[in-house]
Amino acid sequence: MKKRVLFYLVAIVTTFSLQSCVSNYVVSQPNIYKTDAKVTPVVVKAETSDNIQAKRMLASLNNASNSIKASMIAEAIKHEKTIDSILDEASTYLGTPYRYGGTTRSGIDCSAFVLSVFGAAAGVNLPRVAAAQSQEGDSVDKSELKKGDLVFFSHGRGRISHVGIVEEVDENGEVKFIHSATSRGVMVSSLNDKYWGPRYRFAKRILKENSLVLNQTSTQSQIN
Incomplete structure (x- = not known):
């Protein structure tokens, strides 16, 4: 009898212990963090055909602009080389004596000197006399x-009677020109010269950058 009572007591104590364990068991919950920051969605736009x-x-305009710039630079270089060729040709005549009506290196006048230089160095045909050259x-x-x-x-009397080619313009603005003088x-000589300065009338540009002022196509049309 005592053994049976003891068995029931043990069973009751065990039951209460299990209930206590169950009631004290807490299932842990995952931590949830909240934030006020707003996330901006990234929208990837596909390029339209217009874009x-x-x-x-x-790109085409940029390429065209670069092409034009390159062409302008090439023309400027070509122009400078032509001018240099003219002055180089002119310098080979230094010391050639003046001769009225002369057209050769044994004797040459001012206008023949200019037309010979421009013809040989630039292929430009100028009139024979200075007055006519001044119209070009x-x-x-x-x-x-x-x-x-x-x-x-x-x-x-205002009539053009002499012509020369500008050889240099220095940093002070002094203009030097090469010509065939009677003396x-x-x-x-210089335009500041006391003789030539007062006799200066005007200047003309026969060659300009990118094109010749003189129309050389007329010569080509005659050939064709």
């Missing part, structure tokens, strides 16, 4: 003179 076409047009090209202000320009002079033949 693609606009980009292609812009574009007028140039004295302050804008450059190498290769023609300067014209008058010895009286010393082909030489270099």
Whole structure:
């Protein structure tokens, strides 16, 4: 009898212990963190056909602009080389004696000197006399003179009677020109010279950048 009572007591104690364990068991929950930060969605837009076409047009314009710049640079270089060729040719005449009506290196006058130099170095055909040469090209202000320009002079009554080629314009604006003078033949003088300065009348530019002022197509059409 005592054994049976003891068994029941053990069973009751065990039951209460199990209930206590169950009631004390807590299932842990995952931690949930909250934030006020707003997440901006990334939207990837596909390029439209208009955008693609606009980009292609812009690229074409840039290529065309680069091509034009390259062409302008090439023309400027070509122009400078032509002017240098003219002055190099002119310098080979230095010391050649002056001869009225002369057209050779044994004796040459001012206008024949100019037409010979331009013809040999640039393929430009100028009139024979200075007065007629003064009608060619574009007028140039004295302050804008450059190498290769023609300067014209008058010895009286306003009639053009002498011509030279600008050889140099220094940093102070002094203009030096090469010409065939009656006194010393082909030489270099300055527009500041007390003789030539007062006799200076105007200047003309026969060659300009990108094109010749003189129309050489007429010669080509005659050939064709």
